[in-house]
Amino acid sequence: MGSTQKDVQVSYDVSNDFFRLWLDERMNYTCGVFEGTDNLEEAQVKKLNIIHDFAHLSPDKRVLDIGCGWGANIEFMALDKGVKDVHGVTLSPAQFEEIKRRNIPGVTAHCGNFFDYEPAEKFDALTSICMIEHVCSPEEARNGKAVELYRNYFKRAHAITKKGAWFGLQSILRNFVPRSQKDIRDIGWVTYAIFPGGITPRMEEIVQAVNPYWEIMEVKTRREDYGKTCWHWRDRLRKNEALIKDKWGTQVFDDYDRYLSACVTGFEKHYQSLAQWSLRRID
Numbered sequence: 001m002g003s004t005q006k007d008v009q010v011s012y013d014v015s016n017d018f019f020r021l022w023l024d025e026r027m028n029y030t031c032g033v034f035e036g037t038d039n040l041e042e043a044q045v046k047k048l049n050i051i052h053d054f055a056h057l058s059p060d061k062r063v064l065d066i067g068c069g070w071g072a073n074i075e076f077m078a079l080d081k082g083v084k085d086v087h088g089v090t091l092s093p094a095q096f097e098e099i100k101r102r103n104i105p106g107v108t109a110h111c112g113n114f115f116d117y118e119p120a121e122k123f124d125a126l127t128s129i130c131m132i133e134h135v136c137s138p139e140e141a142r143n144g145k146a147v148e149l150y151r152n153y154f155k156r157a158h159a160i161t162k163k164g165a166w167f168g169l170q171s172i173l174r175n176f177v178p179r180s181q182k183d184i185r186d187i188g189w190v191t192y193a194i195f196p197g198g199i200t201p202r203m204e205e206i207v208q209a210v211n212p213y214w215e216i217m218e219v220k221t222r223r224e225d226y227g228k229t230c231w232h233w234r235d236r237l238r239k240n241e242a243l244i245k246d247k248w249g250t251q252v253f254d255d256y257d258r259y260l261s262a263c264v265t266g267f268e269k270h271y272q273s274l275a276q277w278s279l280r281r282i283d
């Protein structure tokens with residue numbers, strides 16, 4: 001079952017203005033791609049282009065973005081790429097408020113659980129940028145449920161698409177357990193305090209779980225890109241230290257500094273990685 005709405009609110013409903021201070025201007029809360037650039041804004045657009053291409057999108061397609069955050073990808077697909085029929089689903093009420101505020105032409109968003117989401121019409125394509133981390137909890141993973149839960153996610157994705165659909169997916173990966181006491185404590189703390197109810201999947205779990213619904217056509221790993229993304233987020237967070245402590249308190253600043261530092265270390269030491277997947281529906 002993974003993260004509940006209450007869990008998701010811990011992760012994303014701190015305050016939209018808080019996240020606006022240290023994410024890129026589009027408010028992507030996922031790994032950018034620093035190919036030929038050191039700039040976070042450009043890196044995020046490169047990521048959005050890759051997911052667009054992995055989903056084989058074109059303006060005539062009807063697409064759903066699963067776990068659409070504050071709307072970066074649905075806005076990009078509609079405005080930058082001219083996709084005419086764009087939809088998003090998020091479990092976070094605060095993110096949904098931001099999407100409504102953006103009022104993006106041709107885009108609809110739904111605040112609710114993807115697993116209960118019943119679209120009026122099936123989709124030609126899906127995108128999902130780092131929502132699968134919320135599908136299985138640490139307890140469920142320990143009890144051997146991970147592949148079953150991820151397979152249920154891919155089954156649901158299959159059920160709401162048309163024949164021939166493509167799926168551009170991005171996911172953090174859990175590689176191996178930290179080797180130092182401090183790293184074990186920090187990564188464990190991030191899992192429970194910042195992203196309750198979720199755990200990052202292993203690559204082999206996703207490879208198993210897509211069957212029999214989706215064929216893996218391409219995979220690209222980007223461990224170093226996520227390390228850089230977290231470095232940029234922490235840099236911007238620190239540049240706003242005084243303002244953040246004043247508006248949201250010292251604890252919020254300290255928690256987010258600790259979390260982003262643990263992520264910089266986690267990607268550097270291979271505890272975590274990132275993968276972008278191009279999947280084609282099996283009909």
Ligand SMILES: C[S@@+](CC[C@H](N)C(=O)[O-])C[C@H]1O[C@@H](n2cnc3c(N)ncnc32)[C@H](O)[C@@H]1O
Pocket residue numbers: 003008012027028029030066067068069070072073089090091092095112113114115128129130131134
């Ligand atoms: C790490 S954020 C990524 C947001 C966005 N894709 C981005 O790139 O910035 C994870 C997203 O998954 C959403 N989410 C988690 N569980 C969900 C569920 N069961 N149904 C719908 N959305 C969910 C959260 O609300 C959040 O928007």
